[in-house]
Amino acid sequence: MLTVLLNLLILPILMVSMYFTGGEELAPFLEMILGAQAKDVVVLAMVGFHGVVTGLNQVASTAVSREGPMFWMSKMIPVSPKVQMRAKLIYSLLFAFVQLVILAGVGIWFFKLGALRFVVLMALGILVSVPVSIICLLNDLHRPKLNWTEPQQAMKGNFQTMVAWLLSMLYLAAVAFVVRGFYLLGLSAGWLYGISATLLAISSYGLLTWLDHASESVYVKL
Structure with a gap:
C-alpha cells in the first residue's frame, strides 16, 4: 500500500511547492481569465483531478489481483x-x-473556495469516485494477475493497472x-454542478449493475 499512500500525497506536495514559488497569485489569475465562475471551474x-488520481x-484496479494464489x-x-465485489x-x-x-482541504487553503463550494467538491468527489473505482474493478475482474509469487507484483508488475487507469480516463474525458x-x-454554476452530478450518478448505477452481473458470471471462471 506504499504506492497508494504516495499517491495520496501527490497533490499536497504539488500545491505546497506551487504556493512557495509564487502560486499564491494563481487564484487571482484564474479569476481574471475565467471571470466570476473561476472558482466553480x-x-x-x-473533481476531475480526483477522478484521475482515484x-x-x-x-x-488490483482488488482481485492482490488475492493472488489464495483467490480460490x-x-x-x-x-x-x-457481495465480495461490492465489499x-x-x-x-x-x-x-x-x-x-486531502484534496478538499487543499482547495480551501489554496483557492479559498469557501464552505458551499467545499460541500459541492465533496459531493461530486464522492460521486466521481464510484464509477472510476467500478471501471478499475471491472478491468481487474476480467484480467486479474493471480499468478504472482511476491505481493508487490500484484501492483507494481501489473500492466492492467495502467489499462484500468486509461479506461477511467476515457470515462472522465x-x-x-x-x-x-x-x-x-x-x-450557471448550479446547472453545471447538477448536470455533473446527474451524469456521474446515472453512470454509477449502470456500471454498478454491470459489476454485479460480471461478478456472478466471471468469478466462477477464474
Missing part, C-alpha cells in the same frame, strides 16, 4: 461474488474518500466533454 477541475491509486478461498467462502468497491471508496478530504459543452452554452 476550479471545483469541477478538482484511477491511479491502484486500490480498485474467495470462491469457497459462503459469500456471493456480488472491494467500498474498500476502494474509503481510500478515495481519504484522498478527497467523456463526462468532461459533456460538461464543457454546457459551460460554453453559458449555463
Whole structure:
C-alpha cells in the first residue's frame, strides 16, 4: 500500500511547492481569465483531478489481483461474488474518500473556495469516485494477475493497472466533454454542478449493475 499512500500525497506536495514559488497569485489569475465562475471551474477541475488520481491509486484496479494464489478461498467462502465485489468497491471508496478530504482541504487553503463550494467538491468527489473505482474493478475482474509469487507484483508488475487507469480516463474525458459543452452554452454554476452530478450518478448505477452481473458470471471462471 506504499504506492497508494504516495499517491495520496501527490497533490499536497504539488500545491505546497506551487504556493512557495509564487502560486499564491494563481487564484487571482484564474479569476481574471475565467471571470466570476473561476472558482466553480476550479471545483469541477478538482473533481476531475480526483477522478484521475482515484484511477491511479491502484486500490480498485488490483482488488482481485492482490488475492493472488489464495483467490480460490474467495470462491469457497459462503459469500456471493456480488457481495465480495461490492465489499472491494467500498474498500476502494474509503481510500478515495481519504484522498478527497486531502484534496478538499487543499482547495480551501489554496483557492479559498469557501464552505458551499467545499460541500459541492465533496459531493461530486464522492460521486466521481464510484464509477472510476467500478471501471478499475471491472478491468481487474476480467484480467486479474493471480499468478504472482511476491505481493508487490500484484501492483507494481501489473500492466492492467495502467489499462484500468486509461479506461477511467476515457470515462472522465467523456463526462468532461459533456460538461464543457454546457459551460460554453453559458449555463450557471448550479446547472453545471447538477448536470455533473446527474451524469456521474446515472453512470454509477449502470456500471454498478454491470459489476454485479460480471461478478456472478466471471468469478466462477477464474
